[in-house]
Amino acid sequence: MKRKARLMQGNEACVEGAIAAGMRFFAGYPITPSTEIAELSSEKLPCVGGKFIQMEDEIASMAAIIGASLTGLKSMTATSGPGFSLKQENLGYAGITEVPCVVVNVQRGGPSTGLPTSPAQGEIMQARWGTHGDHPVIALTPSSVRETFDLTIRAFNLSEKYRIPVILLMDEVIGHMRERVELPDTSELEIIDRKRPAGNKEDYKAYKADEDLIPPMANFGEGYRYHVTGLVHDETGFPSNSSVVADKLVRRLADKIEMHKDDIIQWEEQNTEDADIVIVSIGGVSRAADTAMKMLRSKGLKVGTFRPITVWPFPEKRLEELAEKVNTFVVAEMNLGQMVLEVERIIKNKAKIERVNKVNGEAIYPEEIVTKIEEVL
Amino acid sequence: MDKHEIRLSGSGGQGLILAGIILAEAAIIDGKNAVQTQSYGPEARGGASKAEVIISTEKIDFPKVRECDIFLSLTQKSYDQYSKGLKEGGIMIVDSIVNANNAKNKVYSAPIIDTAAHVIGKAMVTNIVALGALVAISNAVTREALEQAVLSRVPKGTEELNKKALEMGYIMGENAIK
Numbered sequence: 324m325k326r327k328a329r330l331m332q333g334n335e336a337c338v339e340g341a342i343a344a345g346m347r348f349f350a351g352y353p354i355t356p357s358t359e360i361a362e363l364s365s366e367k368l369p370c371v372g373g374k375f376i377q378m379e380d381e382i383a384s385m386a387a388i389i390g391a392s393l394t395g396l397k398s399m400t401a402t403s404g405p406g407f408s409l410k411q412e413n414l415g416y417a418g419i420t421e422v423p424c425v426v427v428n429v430q431r432g433g434p435s436t437g438l439p440t441s442p443a444q445g446e447i448m449q450a451r452w453g454t455h456g457d458h459p460v461i462a463l464t465p466s467s468v469r470e471t472f473d474l475t476i477r478a479f480n481l482s483e484k485y486r487i488p489v490i491l492l493m494d495e496v497i498g499h500m501r502e503r504v505e506l507p508d509t510s511e512l513e514i515i516d517r518k519r520p521a522g523n524k525e526d527y528k529a530y531k532a533d534e535d536l537i538p539p540m541a542n543f544g545e546g547y548r549y550h551v552t553g554l555v556h557d558e559t560g561f562p563s564n565s566s567v568v569a570d571k572l573v574r575r576l577a578d579k580i581e582m583h584k585d586d587i588i589q590w591e592e593q594n595t596e597d598a599d600i601v602i603v604s605i606g607g608v609s610r611a612a613d614t615a616m617k618m619l620r621s622k623g624l625k626v627g628t629f630r631p632i633t634v635w636p637f638p639e640k641r642l643e644e645l646a647e648k649v650n651t652f653v654v655a656e657m658n659l660g661q662m663v664l665e666v667e668r669i670i671k672n673k674a675k676i677e678r679v680n681k682v683n684g685e686a687i688y689p690e691e692i693v694t695k696i697e698e699v700l
Numbered sequence: 701m702d703k704h705e706i707r708l709s710g711s712g713g714q715g716l717i718l719a720g721i722i723l724a725e726a727a728i729i730d731g732k733n734a735v736q737t738q739s740y741g742p743e744a745r746g747g748a749s750k751a752e753v754i755i756s757t758e759k760i761d762f763p764k765v766r767e768c769d770i771f772l773s774l775t776q777k778s779y780d781q782y783s784k785g786l787k788e789g790g791i792m793i794v795d796s797i798v799n800a801n802n803a804k805n806k807v808y809s810a811p812i813i814d815t816a817a818h819v820i821g822k823a824m825v826t827n828i829v830a831l832g833a834l835v836a837i838s839n840a841v842t843r844e845a846l847e848q849a850v851l852s853r854v855p856k857g858t859e860e861l862n863k864k865a866l867e868m869g870y871i872m873g874e875n876a877i878k
Contacts, residue, residue, distance in 0.1 A: 330725045330734060440740055500763050501721060501736040503728050613761035689762050 334359035340475030350387035385413035395542035401427035415454030441684030442495035459580035496607025536579035598627030614689035710774030715827030720751030825865035832869015
C-alpha cells in the first residue's frame with residue numbers, strides 16, 4: 324500500500340505517536356509551545372475510547388496521569404518550561420512508585436515565563452536532575468517531525484518496559500515546525516505493554532522485582548492489594564525506615580536503568596569515519612548542524628555530526644570511542660552550556676571542546692556553527 | 701536542485717501562518733519536499749507575524765529561511781522588519797499600502813488587502829488573495845495544487861468564496877508582471 328505523504332506539525336506527530344502507542348489518558352494544562360498536544364489529544368482521545376482532562380494546573384496534571392496509569396491506562400501529559408518546573412515533584416513520585424507515564428516538555432525560552440513562543444534547550448539538566456533525590460532518568464530528543472512520532476512511541480514503550488516516567492524533551496523548533504511526513508502503518512509498529520503479575524492475587528507483592536530488576540505491575544482496583552507511597556517502601560509497598568530497605572530500593576531503581584542501558588541508549592552519527600571535527604547537538608539544533616556539516620564538507624573540511632537521541636542516559640561509551648580519533652568537538656545548544664558539561668565529563672582531555680550557545684529566542688543558524696569552526700581551526 | 705525559500709509577513713490575524721501551511725501542502729501535492737515554520741509574538745492579534753516555507757526537490761535540513769527567494773509583506777511594519785533577508789534577484793511582493801521605495805529588488809505591488817475587503821467583500825480571504833498573487837508571480841507551486849490545498853484547508857461552505865479569492869489573486873499577479 325502506498326503511504327500518503329502529508330504536512331504535519333511536530334506536536335501533532337507527538338499525539339499521533341502517543342495514540343498509536345496506546346495512550347488512552349491525557350491530563351494537562353495547555354501552555355505554548357506545547358498547546359497543540361493538549362488540543363489534539365482532547366480531539367482524538369474520545370474517538371478511541373480514551374479520556375482527556377484539562378486540570379487546574381501542571382501539578383495536578385502530573386498527579387492525574389500517575390493515577391490513571393496505576394489503573395492500567397497508558398498516560399501522558401505535555402507542557403513547557405514553567406509547567407515542567409511544577410511537574411518535578413510528582414515526576415519523582417512516579418519514579419519511586421515506578422508508575423509508567425510520558426511527560427512531554429516542548430522547551431521555550433526561559434527562565435521563568437521567559438519567551439513563550441521562542442525556542443530554547445534550557446531544560447537538559449533539569450530533565451536529569453529537576454526532581455530531588457537520586458533517581459534514573461530517560462529523556463528522548465527528536466529532531467524531526469517523523470522522529471517525534473517514532474520517539475513518542477518509544478517513550479511509551481520504554482516507560483512500560485522499565486516502569487519509569489519517560490521525558491520527551493522537544494524544543495519549539497521541532498514542536499511547531501511542519502514538514503512532509505509519511506507515517507508507518509500501525510501494523511508495522513512495535514508496541515510494548517507493562518509486565519503483568521502471574522500467580523495468586525493474595526501472594527502479589529507490588530514491589531518485588533524479577534531478575535531484570537523490574538516488578539510486574541497489577542492494575543489498581545483489580546483485586547491485587549497493594550500500597551503506593553512516595554516514602555521508601557519494602558516489597559509490599561508499605562513505608563519503611565529500615566536502612567537496608569532504603570539502600571536496596573534506591574540502588575535497584577538506579578540499577579534497573581543502568582542494567583538495560585544498551586537497550587535504551589540511541590544516537591545518530593554522520594561522517595564520523597574520517598572526521599577531525601564533530602558537531603554535537605540535539606533536537607532542532609541538529610538540523611542546523613547537518614547543514615553546517617555539508618557547508619564545511621564542501622570546503623574540504625572533515626566534519627561529522629553526533630546526535631544523542633537519548634540525551635539521558637547519554638551515549639557515553641560511543642562518545643568516548645570517538646574522542647580517541649576526533650580532534651575537536653563543537654557542542655551547539657540553545658542554552659549557555661548544559662550538554663557540554665556532560666561532553667566534557669566524558670571526553671576529559673582527550674580532545675578539544677568548543678561551544679556554540681544561543682539564548683536570544685532565535686534558533687541556532689548553520690552559519691553560526693560554521694563561523695565557530697572556522698575560527699577555532 | 702529546485703529550491704524556493706519563501707517568507708510571508710504581515711500582522712498577526714491576517715492568516716499568513718495558514719497561508720504558509722497551504723503553500724507547503726500545495727508543494728507536497730506537487731510531489732516536493734516542504735517545511736513550514738513560523739515566528740509570532742504572544743499576542744493573538746497585531747504585532748509582526750512571519751511564516752516561512754522552504755520547498756525543495758531534495759531533503760531539507762535546516763527548516764528556517766536563510767536565502768529568501770520570495771518575500772511577501774502585507775504591512776509596513778513587517779516590511780521594515782523582515783524585507784532585508786531577500787536575496788539579489790529575489791521576488792518582492794507587497795500590498796499597495798506598503799512603501800517599498802528603498803527596496804533594492806524589483807517590487808511587485810498589488811492591492812491585496814483592499815481587493816479582499818472591498819472587491820470580494822471579506823477581509824478574511826486576504827491570505828488567499830495573497831497566495832494567488834504570489835503563485836501567479838513566482839510559480840512556486842502549480843495552480844492546480846494550490847487550489848486543492850486551499851480547498852482542503854478552508855471551512856466548509858466557503859469554497860466558492862475562496863476560489864474567487866484565488867482567481868482575483870491570480871489576475872492581480874498577472875497584471876503585476878505585465
